Amino acid sequence: MYKVIGVRFKNAGKIYFFDPLDYELSVGDYVIVETARGVEYGKVASRMKEVEENDVVLPLKKIIRPAQADDIEQVLENREEAERAFYTGQGKIEEHNLDMKLVDVEYTFDRNKIVFYFTAEGRVDFRNLVKDLASIFRTRIELRQIGVRDEAKMLGGIGPCGRMLCCSTFLGDFEPVSIKMAKDQNLSLNPSKISGLCGRLMCCLKYENDEYEEAKAMMPDIGAPVQTPDGPGKVVGLNLLEHILQVSLNERNQVVEYTMTEVAESAKNVVQLMK
Numbered sequence: 001m002y003k004v005i006g007v008r009f010k011n012a013g014k015i016y017f018f019d020p021l022d023y024e025l026s027v028g029d030y031v032i033v034e035t036a037r038g039v040e041y042g043k044v045a046s047r048m049k050e051v052e053e054n055d056v057v058l059p060l061k062k063i064i065r066p067a068q069a070d071d072i073e074q075v076l077e078n079r080e081e082a083e084r085a086f087y088t089g090q091g092k093i094e095e096h097n098l099d100m101k102l103v104d105v106e107y108t109f110d111r112n113k114i115v116f117y118f119t120a121e122g123r124v125d126f127r128n129l130v131k132d133l134a135s136i137f138r139t140r141i142e143l144r145q146i147g148v149r150d151e152a153k154m155l156g157g158i159g160p161c162g163r164m165l166c167c168s169t170f171l172g173d174f175e176p177v178s179i180k181m182a183k184d185q186n187l188s189l190n191p192s193k194i195s196g197l198c199g200r201l202m203c204c205l206k207y208e209n210d211e212y213e214e215a216k217a218m219m220p221d222i223g224a225p226v227q228t229p230d231g232p233g234k235v236v237g238l239n240l241l242e243h244i245l246q247v248s249l250n251e252r253n254q255v256v257e258y259t260m261t262e263v264a265e266s267a268k269n270v271v272q273l274m275k
Contacts, residue, residue: 002056005063006046007033012153014172015045017055019062030067032109039110041067041075071109078107082114085137089116092132100124103146104154113140119151149174152198159196159204166203177201184212186240215240219260226263230256 237246
């Protein structure tokens, strides 16, 4: 077992585990940590706990120390420098006539590296761009290509629901979303209705999907024959969350709604009569 504490580096970023050493830390505290890309400034997102070896990446990095006032000043200065670097990078991209869109720029806490995040349709040869940027900033340069979902997460925005984007406020990781989820929830398959600002299927399609799948497994398929209190019929529609069937009655040529309980009891009675 390993004693760890969870740290985030962005508001809705992934939580990484670190060795807390002997520091007494609470959720919300800021810390300086050692990471694979250098010294970084992060926020404690989960309290100290013990986890199995399979849940951590070894060797486990350590908390260097709790953040101090001058560390916070350093972070603010880094953000200001990153804003200036953004405009410089944007100018150089246009100068080299590269087919790429600069999304964000980030300094590591110790300023040993600047990361330029960008989107592009395909591969981009940015070797000359890196040389130019390195000569300007006199530090290590990393250009990292990201997807449209990551772009939305970084930039934020307001979704079709009128709330801030889930990915930029609380989702740590993106989960797979499929068109089947929209079908199971009887949603319109119009892309403009089920797509987020990123142009991909909305992450919220995943939230209730398990409940819909569970309900669907308990109910007959559309087109299945059923026995109702008013006689035999065929399922023509489903309200999965309320467990209601829309049934076309064979003898009356009309559609009537029944609960699953009513249909199950009718089927049970028919079986008993046949015995």
